Amino acid sequence: AQRVTQPEKLLSVFKGAPVELKCNYSYSGSPELFWYVQYSRQRLQLLLRHISRESIKGFTADLNKGETSFHLKKPFAQEEDSAMYYCALIESGTYKYIFGTGTRLKVLA
Amino acid sequence: NAGVTQTPKFRVLKTGQSMTLLCAQDMNHEYMYWYRQDPGMGLRLIHYSVGEGTTAKGEVPDGYNVSRLKKQNFLLGLESAAPSQTSVYFCASSRGSYGNEQFFGPGTRLTVL
Numbered sequence: 554a555q556r557v558t559q560p561e562k563l564l565s566v567f568k569g570a571p572v573e574l575k576c577n578y579s580y581s582g583s584p585e586l587f588w589y590v591q592y593s594r595q596r597l598q599l600l601l602r603h604i605s606r607e608s609i610k611g612f613t614a615d616l617n618k619g620e621t622s623f624h625l626k627k628p629f630a631q632e633e634d635s636a637m638y639y640c641a642l643i644e645s646g647t648y649k650y651i652f653g654t655g656t657r658l659k660v661l662a
Numbered sequence: 663n664a665g666v667t668q669t670p671k672f673r674v675l676k677t678g679q680s681m682t683l684l685c686a687q688d689m690n691h692e693y694m695y696w697y698r699q700d701p702g703m704g705l706r707l708i709h710y711s712v713g714e715g716t717t718a719k720g721e722v723p724d725g726y727n728v729s730r731l732k733k734q735n736f737l738l739g740l741e742s743a744a745p746s747q748t749s750v751y752f753c754a755s756s757r758g759s760y761g762n763e764q765f766f767g768p769g770t771r772l773t774v775l
Contacts, residue, residue, distance in 0.1 A: 559704075562702065587763065596752075596766045596767065596768050596769065597705075597752065597754075597764075597766040598766065602763065639705060641705075647712075647718075648693055648712070648756070649695075649707060649710060649720065650695070650754075650764060651707075652697075652704050652705040652706075653704055654702060654703060654704035655704045655705075
């Protein structure tokens, strides 16, 4: 069955430290993967998608098909990065999104 | 553009009461979704719709019904609310093509006593 796993519920780092939020997936076929972010008192919004190969707010994510991972990385964390982060994939054919359980990132001053 | 809007923002129900949550989008999106967000559980899909007049079950459909009579609206109904349905409910819409992002509403916080 298709599944997205985010093993960390909470990740705390100091400002300026590197950040890596882990995401592993289980999917038969070529996955389409996303990272969504929810800042305090704001709605969920797209952070980045793997097909775009873009860097948003300093974050990048590389799809590793061998390890079935799509980890989110940023070299230097900022306090404004504190938020809830969700990894998600689209199920082909149905266009249903499958979300992970989310990781709360806290960046400490 | 208002994007995706949800009505109401907050609601408190007693066990057994019924209610309808309304989601509206003005982006002409084909696909609409209802999720519930619970601590430690992430976002779980309740029902979704691939177009006007169509609906399909998601991961946790029991206790909920939906309707998509107009393309821009997606209604989520609770016929007999239970405390286990206390949650934050999010609506989302997308164009539906592979790779398209979902646009989310602000959420509805529902408490069932």
